[in-house]
Amino acid sequence: MEWVFWxxxxxxxxxxxxxxxxxxxxxxxxxxxxxxxxxQGIRGPPxxxxxxxxxxxxxxxxxxxxxPMPLSHDILPRVLPYVHQWTKTYGQDFIYWxxxxxxxxxxxxxxxxxxxxxxxxxxxxxxxxxLSRQLAGQxxxxxxxxxxxxxxxIINPAFHMDLLKGMxxxxxxxxxxxxxxxxxxxxxxxxxxxxxxxxxxxxxxxxARTAFGSSFAEGKHIFDMQTKQMILTIELFRSVYIPxxxxxxxxxxxxxxxxEKEIRRCLRQVIDAREKTVEMGKTGSYGxxxxxxxxxxxxxQGRVNLKSNANLSTEExxxxxxxxxxxxxxxxxxxxxxxxxxxxxHQDWQERxxxxxxxxxxxxxxxxxxxxxxxxxxxxxxxxxxxxxxxAVVITRQACETTKLGRLSIPAGTQFMIPILAMHHDPALWxxxxxxxxxxxxxxxxxxxxxxxxxxxxxxxGPYICVGQNFALLEAKLVLTMILQKIYxxxxxxxxxAPMLLATVRPQHGAQVIFRMD
Numbered sequence: 001m002e003w004v005f006w007x008x009x010x011x012x013x014x015x016x017x018x019x020x021x022x023x024x025x026x027x028x029x030x031x032x033x034x035x036x037x038x039x040q041g042i043r044g045p046p047x048x049x050x051x052x053x054x055x056x057x058x059x060x061x062x063x064x065x066x067x068p069m070p071l072s073h074d075i076l077p078r079v080l081p082y083v084h085q086w087t088k089t090y091g092q093d094f095i096y097w098x099x100x101x102x103x104x105x106x107x108x109x110x111x112x113x114x115x116x117x118x119x120x121x122x123x124x125x126x127x128x129x130x131l132s133r134q135l136a137g138q139x140x141x142x143x144x145x146x147x148x149x150x151x152x153x154i155i156n157p158a159f160h161m162d163l164l165k166g167m168x169x170x171x172x173x174x175x176x177x178x179x180x181x182x183x184x185x186x187x188x189x190x191x192x193x194x195x196x197x198x199x200x201x202x203x204x205x206x207x208a209r210t211a212f213g214s215s216f217a218e219g220k221h222i223f224d225m226q227t228k229q230m231i232l233t234i235e236l237f238r239s240v241y242i243p244x245x246x247x248x249x250x251x252x253x254x255x256x257x258x259x260e261k262e263i264r265r266c267l268r269q270v271i272d273a274r275e276k277t278v279e280m281g282k283t284g285s286y287g288x289x290x291x292x293x294x295x296x297x298x299x300x301q302g303r304v305n306l307k308s309n310a311n312l313s314t315e316e317x318x319x320x321x322x323x324x325x326x327x328x329x330x331x332x333x334x335x336x337x338x339x340x341x342x343x344x345x346h347q348d349w350q351e352r353x354x355x356x357x358x359x360x361x362x363x364x365x366x367x368x369x370x371x372x373x374x375x376x377x378x379x380x381x382x383x384x385x386x387x388x389x390x391x392a393v394v395i396t397r398q399a400c401e402t403t404k405l406g407r408l409s410i411p412a413g414t415q416f417m418i419p420i421l422a423m424h425h426d427p428a429l430w431x432x433x434x435x436x437x438x439x440x441x442x443x444x445x446x447x448x449x450x451x452x453x454x455x456x457x458x459x460x461x462g463p464y465i466c467v468g469q470n471f472a473l474l475e476a477k478l479v480l481t482m483i484l485q486k487i488y489x490x491x492x493x494x495x496x497x498a499p500m501l502l503a504t505v506r507p508q509h510g511a512q513v514i515f516r517m518d
Contacts (some may be wrong), residue, residue, distance in 0.1 A: 044095040052097025109454035115464030126396040139323035158293035166367040344491035380439035386458035393421040
């Protein structure tokens with residue numbers, strides 16, 4: 001029976017070692033990090049075992065969502081209440097705990113420039129909950145290093161401005177269809193329209209046509225599934241991931257698995273159909289939409305670099321398609337929603353924008369790429385909407401190794417949270433009218449709008465800046481121009497101002513607007 005004894009010794013030793021590692025990760029290491037930052041003058045809310053401050057964070061957000069707020073653009077206390085409250089308590093520089101991991105708030109443009117640059121290789125993207133990656137797969141949003149560089153090199157040409165200009169007629173066609181429907185509704189007496197849903201459908205139709213050459217109706221099944229997937233994924237963003245949890249057959253995990261399987265099946269069919277069409281010699285091109293351009297560039301890179309696997313596999317193309325669907329539709333949809341809400345409230349700027357549109361485009365001519373470049377006031381309105389209600393409110397990064405950041409010594413593994421929304425609403429950067437809707441602040445361009453050129457970053461900054469920002473801005477400017485050409489509008493008395501963070505900042509109770517056709 002001696003072997004039984006030694007087996008028990010091994011099991012007990014293994015258990016002790018495991019407990020030691022757990023205690024080190026959940027207690028000893030956070031304690032040492034806390035002491036290190038406190039010695040440098042950085043404080044924050046107390047660390048709580050295992051969960052850190054995630055329960056406090058969720059409680060603050062839920063409390064704010066349950067309260068009404070005045071019609072004000074000072075939205076930081078409601079959208080990022082933990083940043084607002086902890087800044088008042090601990091100062092601009094503080095740490096909080098996401099599980100056992102320390103997150104340092106960095107609201108300083110010069111330090112952000114250093115973190116978001118890959119010049120020194122000290123910082124990288126923060127890889128979150130593995131389940132949350134299903135939203136965009138292993139596309140460019142979730143990649144780092146050489147894989148990210150490979151995908152970026154292949155995707156970049158598809159978003160070249162000359163190619164995007166060729167998509168203007170497609171965007172015009174979709175927008176004109178929406179405006180025709182609005183006209184019918186108004187003529188039938190239904191003057192109040194909930195524009196958030198309208199813009200969701202419009203941008204879904206546009207991204208389906210420009211990315212995949214199909215209409216929203218044809219791609220609706222995929223869009224519906226990705227919307228459900230987004231809701232399930234958002235639940236994970238405020239929770240601490242337990243290793244192995246994604247493999248447990250819980251009800252929501254099974255829903256995630258089934259959605260992921262079906263989405264990938266549908267996208268694989270689209271890609272395979274393109275491949276077969278080219279292989280059969282029916283066409284020599286994969287298409288002029290974003291998917292076709294990406295597939296063509298991938299094949300080109302594969303031919304140029306035969307030994308390096310430079311082309312993308314079908315599964316990698318699927319991941320990028322998921323990114324197109326999510327990021328391409330969501331970002332522009334919420335931007336247009338806030339533009340209409342803001343102009344519905346601030347009628348003076350609505351009229352200034354309309355006068356410019358009519359002067360440049362006329363009343364009956366659809367805008368084109370050339371006329372869009374001359375619409376300075378419309379561009380200023382969009383920039384101010386992006387400042388006050390940026391689609392992405394934070395950027396996260398992680399220190400790869402122990403390093404210096406400004407006056408601070410940063411331990412390896414430290415996470416950073418860059419509060420874009422807080423910076424966009426910082427009076428030290430934008431002046432005392434920071435919470436006012438004033439597109440005129442952008443009259444001399446983005447670089448001179450604030451006291452620091454890095455103060456405005458609605459699409460991120462550095463090498464990881466959103467690859468589709470030019471597409472989103474072109475689309476938003478075109479749609480807003482067409483609306484101003486034809487429609488006068490005011491925010492409805494039934495509109496309840498309640499910005500909330502889901503995947504992006506959106507109106508919690510919808511965006512009700514009263515229209516009058518010209």
